[in-house]
Amino acid sequence: MPGSSAAPPTAPPASRADRVRALATDRLTLRGPLLPILHAVMDEFGWIAEEDLPIIADVLNLSRADVHGVVTFYHDFRRTPPPAHRVQICRGEACQAVGAQGLYEAATDRFADDTTIEVAEVFCLGNCALGPSGTIDGHLLGRLTLDRIDAAAAGWSR
């Protein structure tokens, strides 16, 4: 191809649409590729945008409604950009047995007015002997307290 050897040293960043198409195309040989594709988009962008759906549908030869139906079924596939910081608190029974419900309510209240911090419930993180469990920016923690969440939040620029 003429000119291909003269590509600029720093290629322009690919558009989101191009990247989504590439992520989908790369996984076409998998059996049942849709969930791996959606995870790949989540890993790269942190959320799944409305405009990603027709691209994925096109690559997989599915209808946009099919893809939409799958995206909306699963809690993990968020449809809005992620907040700067995310706190998950487990509301599973084992964590409730050691006060998780109160912790969840207190943390939700604490950051209710802060759009940069999202407090979300989760049902079991597999750390049920050392609850209440949660995650702060993706890091698993046990014996979680509001003080520990506050201490982490104190370090966040807001």
Next chain:
Amino acid sequence: MRPVVWVPADAAAVAAGADEVAAAFAAAGATVRRNGSRGMLWLEPLVEIETPAGRIGYAACTPEEVAAVLEGSRESIGLVEAHPWLTYQDRVTFARVGRIEPADLTAYQLHGGLLGLRRALTLDPAAVVAEVTASGLRGRGGAGFPTGVKWETVRTAAGEVKFVCANADEGDSGTFADRMLIEGDPLSLIEGMTIAAYAVGAHEGFVYVRSEYPHAIAALRRAIAVATDAGILGASVLGSGFAFTLEVRVGAGAYICGEETSMLDSLEGKRGEVRAKPPIPALQGLFGAPTIVNNVLSLATVPMILADGGAAYAARGIGRSRGTQVFQLAGNIARGGVVEVPFGVPLRTLVEDWGGGTRSGRPVKALQVGGPLGAYVPATQLDLVAGYEELAAAGAMLGHGGIVVFDDTMDAAAMARFAMEFCAKESCGKCTPCRIGSTRGVEVIDRIRVGPPESRAAEVELLQDLCLTMERGSLCAMGGLTPLPVRSALTHFPEDFGGSR
């Protein structure tokens, strides 16, 4: 000589600070090995130093204590393998967990790994299935279906293409044994799946791991790469000419995807909706092909059964519950973790002797056994013995072996409400009794809890009706078993619902 220090890489240990401790030991010049957890989770991070006599344990170690541990001035718990919490167990499925590094193939084989697969490959596939049937192994995912019977159905099913799927969705709260097995000894799951594949003539396998388990996903991917490099997986398993490959698939935060047909739809890239049965997955499973779906623990137990023979496994246990069960002690418990013992152990022994009672020091009020769809067992029934039929006879359920302990501050009505709320949130939506009934259930329990006393009896009756409708009219156990925790809470703790005993 550089000291050799073992620091668990298990997620529960990491959550307690194990990575920082490991980094501090490395900085101090030690050789650091990352094992799985011994399952004594209240002691994490439990660091072990190699000595000529064995590995000496240091409980709840912090980075600041690294120098003291290396000098020998920090208090120890002695030889870890002599700890009574471990010596009184009978570890079969968990034999290697905590003792080796998870992707160390040499250590795996030194501790009995690959013996089962090597033997299986010398047998006829039907004989492999027969060995599993003889062991009496029943599915550890909750339903307790005989594993050998399932395998025989897949083995004799017509089909060029067949699959083996490991269910590592482990959505039940209070359970973490699948996670710990995968993080601590993933090669045993790989070996078990390979034996299953050989037994039924499948050449592709999937492990469906929930997304909440990033450490397990990473450990498993690494172990698959090691097994593939070593020729345990691939075009010719251990040079036998039998081909089997394995792929990890990650869930996306839906509890219902632990139900096997929902999991299959999810693997196919669909919404995780439950399929009507028949057809059963053994005949028409993944992409319509005959498919084994087994829990992680069921599959990881198979290598031992093939190595030592089905009879050795069946020699343990009581009644129709053969072998060992990996119990998980969780919730308000002083010493939480993993206890693997033969079926037949009284709940009291698990909760009091191993668990040390509640963490709060208050009296036990109830246990929830078998996950969010399991019954609340009052403290007065602690002498029940743990077996499938034994618990069922008492209106309870063993499930995946999770035991969640509650002290006397538990509000049983709040927990019953939560069971309905959880069902409403996690229902796949396919059938009305589950989807709508659970939301109605939340409302009714709210009215029982805060409504006028004179309408209480009528509301309780409504709740009972609702439970019956859900139980009878639901396609799967999500809607069908949610009444179990609700009713047991109501039966054993009516006072929490504003009634009298």
